[in-house]
Amino acid sequence: MTVADKATPRERYRAQVRAEIKQRAWDQIATAGAPGLSLNAIAKQMGMSGPALYRYFASRDELITELVRDAYRSLADTIRAAAASGADLAGLGQALRAWALDDPQRYFLVYGTPVPGYHAPDDITLIASEIMDALLNAAQPAGAAADTPPDDDPDTPLEAHLAQHRQWAADHPAPPAALRRALRFWTRLHGILSLELAGHFNGMGFDPVELYESELRHLTR
Amino acid sequence: MTVADKATPRERYRAQVRAEIKQRAWDQIATAGAPGLSLNAIAKQMGMSGPALYRYFASRDELITELVRDAYRSLADTIRAAAASGADLAGLGQALRAWALDDPQRYFLVYGTPVPGYHAPDDITLIASEIMDALLNAAQPAGAAADTPPDDDPDTPLEAHLAQHRQWAADHPAPPAALRRALRFWTRLHGILSLELAGHFNGMGFDPVELYESELRHLTR
DNA sequence: CGCTTTCGTTAGAAGTTATAACTGACCTCA
DNA sequence: TGAGGTCAGTTATAACTTCTAACGAAAGCG
Numbered sequence: 176m177t178v179a180d181k182a183t184p185r186e187r188y189r190a191q192v193r194a195e196i197k198q199r200a201w202d203q204i205a206t207a208g209a210p211g212l213s214l215n216a217i218a219k220q221m222g223m224s225g226p227a228l229y230r231y232f233a234s235r236d237e238l239i240t241e242l243v244r245d246a247y248r249s250l251a252d253t254i255r256a257a258a259a260s261g262a263d264l265a266g267l268g269q270a271l272r273a274w275a276l277d278d279p280q281r282y283f284l285v286y287g288t289p290v291p292g293y294h295a296p297d298d299i300t301l302i303a304s305e306i307m308d309a310l311l312n313a314a315q316p317a318g319a320a321a322d323t324p325p326d327d328d329p330d331t332p333l334e335a336h337l338a339q340h341r342q343w344a345a346d347h348p349a350p351p352a353a354l355r356r357a358l359r360f361w362t363r364l365h366g367i368l369s370l371e372l373a374g375h376f377n378g379m380g381f382d383p384v385e386l387y388e389s390e391l392r393h394l395t396r
Numbered sequence: 397m398t399v400a401d402k403a404t405p406r407e408r409y410r411a412q413v414r415a416e417i418k419q420r421a422w423d424q425i426a427t428a429g430a431p432g433l434s435l436n437a438i439a440k441q442m443g444m445s446g447p448a449l450y451r452y453f454a455s456r457d458e459l460i461t462e463l464v465r466d467a468y469r470s471l472a473d474t475i476r477a478a479a480a481s482g483a484d485l486a487g488l489g490q491a492l493r494a495w496a497l498d499d500p501q502r503y504f505l506v507y508g509t510p511v512p513g514y515h516a517p518d519d520i521t522l523i524a525s526e527i528m529d530a531l532l533n534a535a536q537p538a539g540a541a542a543d544t545p546p547d548d549d550p551d552t553p554l555e556a557h558l559a560q561h562r563q564w565a566a567d568h569p570a571p572p573a574a575l576r577r578a579l580r581f582w583t584r585l586h587g588i589l590s591l592e593l594a595g596h597f598n599g600m601g602f603d604p605v606e607l608y609e610s611e612l613r614h615l616t617r
Numbered sequence: 618c619g620c621t622t623t624c625g626t627t628a629g630a631a632g633t634t635a636t637a638a639c640t641g642a643c644c645t646c647a
Numbered sequence: 648t649g650a651g652g653t654c655a656g657t658t659a660t661a662a663c664t665t666c667t668a669a670c671g672a673a674a675g676c677g
Binding site for chain 2: 205206207208209210211280283286287288289290291292300303328330332333336337340341342343355358359361362363364365366367369370373374375378379380381382385386388389390392393
């Protein structure tokens with residue numbers, strides 16, 4: 176019994192139409208990118224005339240914001256699910272890559288070029304910090320200081336800085352080394368994924384997955 | 397004596413108008429991003445009516461492609477200039493960061509979200525490989541195998557793969573270790589810059605430059 | 618059954634890119 | 648110096664886009 180079943184017929188219909196709009200929006204974005212999204216085209220595809228869509232989304236921006244929210248939510252769920260099934264940092268890396276390759280434009284909706292004026296709603300930044308939280312959890316291994324610390328490249332100046340500037344991890348007990356590790360995980364993997372999905376490796380001849388795996392090895396050694 | 401001086405008055409005028417169009421296009425992109433670029437608005441700003449611009453650029457896409465080309469050219473020149481003045485890999489990293497921060501939207505024009513259908517002209521990919529070349533030069537230190545190899549994190553599987561898949565560096569004598577180093581330089585620094593310029597570090601409290609410098613230290617240690 | 622809410626419609630305003638046809642100025646060349 | 652061609656910029660127009668306003672009709676609720 177899903178949520179939709181519990182609502183009035185009108186609400187069910189409304190939810191269904193909204194879902195179809197979003198689905199077709201995803202299709203358009205996948206083939207033409209976010210700037211190629213056209214409300215009019217969606218309406219025509221659905222057999223209704225332009226302005227009808229404004230009953231469901233106040234503006235084109237609101238629709239896109241909704242898609243961004245869903246993309247963030249999807250990524251957060253993917254990461255959390257991987258973490259819940261016992262994946263270590265390397266496992267999270269694999270999950271992240273699979274999620275990115277599954278729908279490149281969805282990845283770019285989250286991590287792509289921002290519109291200068293745009294400011295994400297609070298609930299989206301909340302999801303972002305949820306992702307960060309999962310990363311921080313995985314960044315401090317189970318037997319933390321017990322056995323020989325299998326650390327990747329430590330960096331005292333950076334850790335000193337992070338120790339004093341950790342608003343983003345204020346409510347997380349991770350030590351500076353884990354903060355550093357989580358940040359590197361994020362930035363390094365995003366660097367590869369972003370360039371790969373944008374096609375900057377095309378024609379170079381090597382397989383990006385080798386580079387990705389190599390970075391994962393170093394991050395978790 | 398610049399190129400403009402040698403041309404006919406008509407060509408000089410034409411070049412000047414083209415330059416002014418591009419300048420205003422940059423201004424628009426800086427404040428509204430690439431999707432916010434409007435040919436009509438530029439024409440009005442310049443005191444002429446819409447279609448006049450089509451004498452100078454065949455389409456909006458052609459104008460943007462021209463801007464992308466200039467952005468690539470600017471980056472390549474910046475990197476080459478740094479390399480020519482004796483900068484090592486870390487120095488190139490500093491130059492790259494300065495260039496990116498100087499005009500974030502210009503950076504995104506090169507490394508931002510791609511339009512799915514778009515394929516860059518050959519001369520642009522040529523500039524890209526020119527950048528890669530400068531990176532490869534700096535990635536193999538002066539006294540390469542002479543003294544104790546001050547290597548960052550080696551990775552045999554990755555280097556083995558790169559040794560056999562080096563089309564992108566076919567005409568460059570750099571050893572696999574240098575290929576790996578150049579690739580990591582590129583992807584890691586882009587990862588940080590991309591997230592920083594997109595504002596993903598906003599409100600986290602730490603200074604991205606610390607992370608950037610830390611990565612540079614590890615890449616060049 | 619009647620009232621109200623909501624959905625979808627058409628009409629229209631204000632934009633956009635881009636093309637076609639025309640005018641007028643400049644530049645070259647005889 | 649005059650004639651012709653080239654080229655810049657114009658207006659008009661088509662085909663789009665987002666989005667608002669006003670209206671009709673259908674569906675749900677008391």
